[in-house]
Amino acid sequence: MTEVTFRQATIADVKSLLRIENAVFSSPWTEKAFRNEFYTNEYAHYIVAEQEEAIIGYAGVWMILDEGHITNVAIHPNQQGNGYGRALLAELIHIAQENNVTKITLEVRISNTKAQQLYQKFGFKNGAIRKKYYPDNQEDALVMWVEL
Known part of the structure; x- marks a missing residue:
């Protein structure tokens, strides 16, 4: 695994x-959604992985009091499978x-078992189902949560 570093993301x-x-x-x-996260969402925190x-x-998380909500976790497809x-x-x-933050939740596509397995490695448990959560194909989302 080539070294990867992390830092807080910026509007740039x-x-x-x-x-x-x-x-x-x-x-x-x-782009508007991301700009909103950086400029108006006081709870949003994003980090980048650099190589x-x-x-x-x-990846991003909203931190509200002692609760977190993971918004996105993404690795470019060319770099996936390397940990x-x-x-x-x-x-x-x-x-x-x-x-x-003592509790974190997230939503993940029902079909995305690869991501679900990753979250389970961090102790995330299955919670509710959000019906027709994803707008592109009306796929359900699995809500997962973990207590830290």
Whole structure:
């Protein structure tokens, strides 16, 4: 595994985040959505994973009091399968814990068993189903949660 470093994302990273978002997700966020996260969502915290000064992934969490909600975890497809997603998620959870977050939730596509398995490795448990959560194909989302 080539060394990957992490840092807080900034508004200057939006183009890189969009590149990854569009490569990974069938219903990607827009530039406007990312700008909103950086400029108006006081609870949002995003980090990027860099390899040789290139952004290869990013993750975000909303931290509200002692609760966290993971919004996105994405590694560019060219870099998947190298353990970077696990490292990125570990860093995000570490940051949440440093900010006194004790519980984290997220939604994941029912069909995305690869992501579900990753979350389970961090102790996430299955919760509710959000029916027709994803707008591109009306797929259900599995809500997962963990107490830190």
